[in-house]
Amino acid sequence: MxxxxxxxxxxxxxxxxxxxxxxxxxxxxxxxxxxxxxxxxxxxxxxxxxxxxxxxxxxxxxxxxxxxxxxxxxxxxxxxxxxxxxxxxxxxxxxxxxxxxxxxxxxxxxxxxxxxxxxxxxxxxxxxxxxxxxxxxxxxxxxxxxxxxxxxxxYANEMFVAANVAAVEAAYAKLQGADFASGTRLVFTAHSIPETADAEAGPEGHLYSEQLRFVAAQVADRVGAAQWDLVWQSRSGPPHIPWLEPDICDHLETLASDGIRSVIVAPIGFVSDHLEVVWDLDTEAAAKAIELGLGFVRAGTAGSxxxxxxxxxxxxxxxxGISDNVQELCPFLQGATGVGVNGTVCAPGCCGAQRSD
Missing domain, CATH: 3.40.50.1400 (Rossmann fold)
Known part of the structure; x- marks a missing residue:
């Protein structure tokens, strides 16, 4: 050590x-x-x-x-x-x-x-x-x-939220006939984790799932989507362990049965289009949407x-100490600088040491 x-x-x-x-x-x-x-x-x-x-x-x-x-x-x-x-x-x-x-x-x-x-x-x-x-x-x-x-x-940085807003707006422009008021649903996705891991993923009010919900609400409000969903993808591990649900493909089936005509899927849980994005969304979810007759456009990720x-x-x-141009949208992160030196955790109670994969 x-x-x-x-x-x-x-x-x-x-x-x-x-x-x-x-x-x-x-x-x-x-x-x-x-x-x-x-x-x-x-x-x-x-x-x-x-x-x-x-x-x-x-x-x-x-x-x-x-x-x-x-x-x-x-x-x-x-x-x-x-x-x-x-x-x-x-x-x-x-x-x-x-x-x-x-x-x-x-x-x-x-x-x-x-x-x-x-x-x-x-x-x-x-x-x-x-x-x-x-x-x-x-x-x-x-x-x-x-x-x-x-x-x-x-996650609560203004630039991160703004980048995701721009990605959703670009996806919206690609979907002919898109209308958040009727017939098109905005669906946010993130990597699922076990429910027990989520319960230990941050101080009260700032769990992993709540962090995602915070960003989703910010983005949805700025693009004018009154109705939106936060769902999950990329689950792994034993089936008997409860993970965050619903899965994106299961949710697409629910939306289709509810009369939704098209979806914009925004992977706000990821910063780049790595394999879990291009497989789970661009491959599996896109194929499911075709099977269900849903219009489907996947928004980009913030890293681009x-x-x-x-x-x-x-x-x-x-x-x-050069400048302070950082705008945090969440009081929990306002004024935060470095969090953890040499492998120490961020703050007492911030997250448990359980594996989530």
Whole structure:
């Protein structure tokens, strides 16, 4: 375990982008899934079955290329603003692995870095597991590892909400005859988690599901959708464990039976169009909509919007003391700076340590 003292007087000298990772070829799929399920002893044959969605796309997850795009755009924004921080990239489950990245940062002389985790919400998998990743990465290097401070959750950031509003408006424009007043329903989606994990995903009033509902309400109000739904996708795990419901495909059946003619599906729970978006929504949900005779348009995710990059840079400038352009829409996050250093949790009671996958 790394017990080196905090370098509180050291300047922040780098940014680490920390993400989930994904395979980039057929031969990567099973080793990647072995990393995802590390410690559970799942046979390779079972992992090949679980990985069928990856094999459908030739073993390539979009997530790594999407993260490269975010990093490239962020570098350009740093140049524009005069922020002189090198950007490193590490993943939980695939190359570049976080442990290797922290070792590289140490060799480069980085002493104190901010960490941007590519998830917007609180909860175990969305936030606390990133703290565990940070602690594991530093422990692999030892006492010379840099201090790593995670940037705050961003679900209630004005820029994040505005990016999702723009995505819904663009989807609305593509759906001929769309009318939120009659016949078209706005449906928000996010990754389902076990109900027990949701109950431990934040302080009272700020559970994972409530964070999603907050963002959904903000977006729906701004696009003029009086009726909207928040549903779930990407469930995994034993069927006897209750997870957040309904599933998006089940919900489409309900909407069709209620006379809804078309849907706009907005994946506000995700920051980029990675595999769970392109499979669960663009493939399975889109096919279900065709089967039901529903018009279907999937809105984009916030990460492709320039406001997403602006938001990250604003959060960094606030932490550096350069400016405070950050507008938080939720009192729980107003004034938040770094949340958790060297793998410590954000705040007492913020989320439990249960697995949600």
């Amino acid at each position: 790394n017990n080196a003292p905090l370098l509180q007087d050291a300047p922040i000298d780098a940014l680490l982008v920390l993400s989930f990772g994904g395979p980039e070829g057929v031969d990567d799929v099973v080793p990647f899934l072995e990393n995802v399920t590390r410690g559970r002893g799942i046979p390779a044959e079972r992992l090949r079955e679980v990985g069928k969605h990856y094999f459908h796309f030739d073993g390539i997850s979009p997530i790594n290329e999407l993260n490269r795009s975010i990093i490239d755009r962020l570098k350009r924004e740093f140049v524009r603003r005069g922020i002189e921080l090198p950007i490193y990239w590490g993943n939980r489950n695939w190359h570049p692995m976080l442990e290797q990245t922290v070792a590289e940062m140490t060799a480069d002389g980085v002493r104190r870095a901010l960490v941007f985790g590519t998830s917007a919400y609180g909860g175990y998998s969305a936030c606390r597991q990133y703290h565990e990743d940070i602690a594991r990465g530093r422990a692999a290097v030892g006492d010379d590892a840099p201090d790593l401070e995670k940037l705050p959750q961003l 919007d320039d406001r997403f990059i602006t938001m990250i840079a604003d959060l960094i400038e606030r932490r550096l």
